[in-house]
Amino acid sequence: MTTATATTATSAPRAAKAPGASNDRSAGRSRASTIIVTGVLVLVALYFLVPIYWVVVAATKTSEDLFSTFGFWFAPNFALWDNLGQVLTYDDGIFVRWFLNSVFYAGVGAVLATYFAAAGGYALGKYRFRGNNLIFGLILGGVLVPGTATALPLFLLFSQMGLANTYWSVLIPSLVSPFGLFLCRIYAQATVDDALLEAARLDGAGELRIFQSVVLRILTPALVTVFLFQLVGIWNNYFLPLVMLADSSLYPITLGLNNWLGQVDRLPEFYQLTTGGVLLSIIPLAIAMIVLQRFWRGGLTEGSVK
Missing domain, CATH: 1.10.3720.10 (MetI-like)
Incomplete structure (x- = not known):
């Protein structure tokens, strides 16, 4: 009788921890999904914004600077206006x-x-x-x-x-x-x-x-x-x-x-x-x-x- 009681008392904490472990796993999966979705959205945003940024930079350059300078940064001669x-x-x-x-x-x-x-x-x-x-x-x-x-x-x-x-x-x-x-x-x-x-x-x-x-x-x-x-x-x-x-x-x-x-x-x-x-x-x-x-x-x- 004493052994059974001890066994029950020992297993009770384990049963109590099970829901918490499940919540931790769910939270981990949720964080991983959030990171993946955020990463995909960042890539999509870059896909649309990078060409616009290039157009803005290219519009500030002369024809010579357009081919002689780095494409994603401004030339010393700012010719936008x-x-x-x-x-x-x-x-x-x-x-x-x-x-x-x-x-x-x-x-x-x-x-x-x-x-x-x-x-x-x-x-x-x-x-x-x-x-x-x-x-x-x-x-x-x-x-x-x-x-x-x-x-x-x-x-x-x-x-x-x-x-x-x-x-x-x-x-x-x-x-x-x-x-x-x-x-x-x-x-x-x-x-x-x-x-x-x-x-x-x-x-x-x-x-x-x-x-x-x-x-x-x-x-x-x-x-x-x-x-x-x-x-x-x-x-x-x-x-x-x-x-x-x-x-x-x-x-x-x-x-x-x-x-x-x-x-x-x-x-x-x-x-x-x-x-x-x-x-x-x-x-x-x-x-x-x-x-x-x-x-x-x-x-x-x-x-x-x-």
């Missing part, structure tokens, strides 16, 4: 024209594409009609089609319509965002409550007013996402303007800078123009991300419907 001045004044300020063209293409295209995607996504997500799933399937298929595959057919179509080599030839294709419509449909299904819509209808609001006053506010996080995707996509679009445009005064920044880069064999000074132009071209996108990131969050209307 001279380079930017040449960019803005070269060929009667053609870069300013390209910049304004990109602002027009990306700004108008992103706003209208976001609005159309919100309207289509809301309609497909909250209304029930024949062919709903078929239309959504076709749109989903449009997400899988790369823009380069449709550029040539669009050029042939716009040529027959007399719209090639005009602003419309770049702007009209930018108004369609299959991914944006897909995202807005999913978000509308998850966040737009049917009871809220019924309450608005009982108050006498029409369907268009409900969409404008209620739904667009609820879809704000999705709209900001779609807008940023469209803005970046249109701003960086190169192949469609290359196919559609022949007049250099209609070029966006991407096509104009590539035109400058193609002349570096003739005039090395175009290296300075190109690097300075690239630096100026990324500023609007950075501003858009900084300004709109505060809207890029979910749950704006959680608790609005009880």
